[in-house]
Amino acid sequence: MATGMLNSNDERILGALAASDRPLSAYDILEQVRSGGLKAPVQVYRSLAKLQRQGLVHRIEALNAFIRCCQADHGGHRPGFVVCRDCGRVREFEDQRMAAIAESAAGSDFDIERISVEVLGHCGRCRGAAASL
Amino acid sequence: MATGMLNSNDERILGALAASDRPLSAYDILEQVRSGGLKAPVQVYRSLAKLQRQGLVHRIEALNAFIRCCQADHGGHRPGFVVCRDCGRVREFEDQRMAAIAESAAGSDFDIERISVEVLGHCGRCRGAAASL
DNA sequence: GGTGTAATGTTATATGGTTACATGCGGCGT
DNA sequence: ACGCCGCATGTAACCATATAACATTACACC
Numbered sequence: 001m002a003t004g005m006l007n008s009n010d011e012r013i014l015g016a017l018a019a020s021d022r023p024l025s026a027y028d029i030l031e032q033v034r035s036g037g038l039k040a041p042v043q044v045y046r047s048l049a050k051l052q053r054q055g056l057v058h059r060i061e062a063l064n065a066f067i068r069c070c071q072a073d074h075g076g077h078r079p080g081f082v083v084c085r086d087c088g089r090v091r092e093f094e095d096q097r098m099a100a101i102a103e104s105a106a107g108s109d110f111d112i113e114r115i116s117v118e119v120l121g122h123c124g125r126c127r128g129a130a131a132s133l
Numbered sequence: 134m135a136t137g138m139l140n141s142n143d144e145r146i147l148g149a150l151a152a153s154d155r156p157l158s159a160y161d162i163l164e165q166v167r168s169g170g171l172k173a174p175v176q177v178y179r180s181l182a183k184l185q186r187q188g189l190v191h192r193i194e195a196l197n198a199f200i201r202c203c204q205a206d207h208g209g210h211r212p213g214f215v216v217c218r219d220c221g222r223v224r225e226f227e228d229q230r231m232a233a234i235a236e237s238a239a240g241s242d243f244d245i246e247r248i249s250v251e252v253l254g255h256c257g258r259c260r261g262a263a264a265s266l
Numbered sequence: 267g268g269t270g271t272a273a274t275g276t277t278a279t280a281t282g283g284t285t286a287c288a289t290g291c292g293g294c295g296t
Numbered sequence: 297a298c299g300c301c302g303c304a305t306g307t308a309a310c311c312a313t314a315t316a317a318c319a320t321t322a323c324a325c326c
Contacts, residue, residue: 040276061194062249064313082239085246093238097230102252105226106215109257113218116195118249119235124242173307174283197282
């Protein structure tokens with residue numbers, strides 16, 4: 001992807017996301033990378049924007065948080081997410097049908113930039129935990 | 134829906150949303166209803182939560198904003214939204230296929246609470262405006 | 267070296283959302 | 297009627313998320 005190489009800030013942020021088993025907010029990330037020299041939210045947001053453009057990172061709208069993309073093909077895929085509202089864990093999935101649905105809903109006169117599909121609910125693990133209280 | 138009747142705060146907030154042709158943030162709403170006696174964000178959020186439970190209002194995650202539901206059947210529908218990032222206008226749509234996609238993605242061990250589908254991009258009107266600059 | 271441009275850094279501020287606690291008010295047992 | 301409880305609403309303070317505005321550096325080109 002031609003958007004440009006990653007600098008050390010980008011690498012650090014990507015590293016922090018990769019190391020986490022759940023989405024991180026921009027401020028979570030900031031905390032993790034302070035030792036690496038980043039000090040301000042805007043730096044994190046700038047890197048995140050770049051990483052998103054390259055498809056390496058996705059934003060989870062319902063959480064205002066970000067995850068490292070787990071797919072092989074970072075270009076042009078249209079992922080959806082299954083999000084547990086209790087533990088915050090996210091599963092990325094792919095479904096070809098979503099593109100068709102979005103296109104028919106948007107109509108020919110609308111220029112689609114991105115599709116956000118988020119399935120919110122409670123995962124088995126957390127439901128088990130809640131039941132055993 | 135048994136969640137309870139709407140009080141005057143709820144009515145005012147619903148009115149503000151109905152009067153707008155695009156989504157309003159909680160603070161937009163707050164401004165509109167200050168004259169009606171509401172003063173604090175939390176009051177708005179409480180009403181919005183109730184209205185969402187009743188299906189009268191939807192939250193657009195990508196905008197952190199809310200719209201009045203335009204469907205007849207406020208119970209149990211699973212709407213998607215087409216959102217213009219330039220003018221902020223939103224079109225609500227319904228697609229039966231989404232439920233199936235969400236269920237197959239979530240798996241049997243996941244309890245689905247809500248599905249958020251948002252198609253982000255640029256509407257014809259705004260694209261026209263941009264072209265003529 | 268000088269100069270224009272893009273990337274990055276810094277500070278401050280706007281916007282969105284929640285916590286904690288106070289107050290009011292209707293049921294209900296006595 | 298009275299006091300007590302439980303729940304809806306009000307108020308203030310606060311935390312969290314995101315961007316604006318401006319300063320600085322890095323680097324290509326002359």
